[in-house]
Amino acid sequence: MPAPQRVTRAALTAAARTVAEDEGVDAVTISAVAAAVGVRPPSLYKHVAHRHDLLRLIADDAARELDEDVAALTGSTTDPAASLAAIARAFRAFSIRSPRAASLLFAGAALSAEPQSDGMIALTGTLLDAVRDATPGDPLPAARTLTAWAHGFCTMEQAGAFQLGGDVDEAFEFGLTTLVHALTTRR
Template sequence: MPTPDRTSLDAIVQAARDILESQGLAQLTMQAVAGRVGVRAPSLYKRVRNRDALVRLVSEATLLDLEKHLNAVPATREPQENLAALLRALRAFAHARPAAYHLIFTNVPAPAKPDLDLLTRAATPLLRIAADLTGPGQTLEAARTITAWAHGFISMELADAFNLGGDVDRAYEYGLTHLTTAITKPT
């Protein structure tokens, strides 16, 4: 007679996400997750092949959350306002789950990388706004520029690397305003 399941894949992923946020990626191990869900590590292998698969599941859950978060940003008729709202939402997401946010930008081994379709879906709101701002010929370039600026700023902010004083919120608003102006096609 088979033994009853003591945990679920959802519980495993949630435990892994909690460990990631509280202890960091280095501490996200099969053993730590097993302890968190109340089973022995070998039991996890029934549901998750290895640590790379676990990291992938966490990345993918994060991307699904990010996609929902960004798609929930209300759209207006003004692409500049839409970009500002989207970048504020991205920043709020990063502050709410900083380790998970960093994970989606971390270079991990190929088996731990999230599905490209999920990355694309999470990027779709930005790509749509970038197309509105630049026109279809420069959408990808604009989206990459926006992402690089926002991620760089957010990463520095989360690392407490702005040491010269001043208002960081104001600096973020300044940056997104001027970035938006720089990439908007002339009318």
């Protein structure tokens, strides 16, 4: 009889993300992820206590990936306004590339009452640093505004909710330019 397969956290996370992206977030179950990594469901309980832990793994991995994307883009410019625009564009690109994982980025409170994940802490720090450099005063309201706008736009785009015609890319850039201008000139 072959030795049981070892499941790494990276393999578990990748399998959960694949299930989510291919079949939807509702399809992420202990059984589905166990099958994806080639073990029996009881074996996963050594790594996660329940389905919400799998969803948190996806959200944390998504936050880490997005933070890397954002850090690379914001690090390539010294213009604070351009950094804010880069953050929104990175979020949109990520949302297009991984829509199901992107939807879990802001579902943390619904997933459990545990503290923020390491990935979300890093992403939040990167966002706050960029906003602090670009806007006067407390960066938190501006960071929340930028995040809410980008998330809302991307959620509507993924749902096919822009049905009035026109160019969605143009609408994104219009909204982004308007918002960045407002955030960087507020008093």
